[in-house]
Amino acid sequence: MTEKSFVFVKPPHSANNGASILAHLEDLLTEVTHFSRLSQVKLAFPPVELLECHYAHCRQYDFFNKMVHDINVGGVVVAIYEGTDVVRDIVLATGKTDPLSCERWQIRRKYSRAPEGIAYSPDGCDSADASAREKRYVDNVIHRSGSPAEALKEIELWLEFMLVNGIYQPIK
Secondary structure, three states: OEEEEEEEEOOOHHHHHHHHHHHHHHHHHHHHOOEEEOEOOEEEOOOHHHHHHHOHHHOOOOOHHHHHHHHHHHOEEEEEEEEEOHHHHHHHHHOOOOHHHOOOOOHHHHHOOOOOOOOOOOOOOOOHHHHHHOOOOOOOOEEEOOOHHHHHHHHHHHHHHHHHOOOEOOOO
């Protein structure tokens, strides 16, 4: 079934290597399926209100305000993908929320980094357990929709922002 998926690369990766992370995602997707990207890939700075709504499920955590601030200031690289089972395929390519539990080839394991001077693994990726102990958000590199229903909800939430900033340009 054709569906859409919403993705954004988080700071600091968005500014440093956001395009290469999405290129890697496209390479992984090409191995498992064919898809059409509906958006231009752009660095954008979503307003605090949008991020607070997007991350409302994290409001109770100590790191919430810092995470929203860092994403607002650091910006995101936004993309929307469309294709058969694209949500499932992007979830597979990016991996679980905890980078340390991902396979080495998955986006979150490959690009995640623990805070400077700390190593939770030989490859230096971050850990959800460590971030919880340290009361900070985990560096899991990329946000992606977890289900087709979530993707539609996120695209609807972000649509006005994306249209205003020239990120979303539907295929005619």
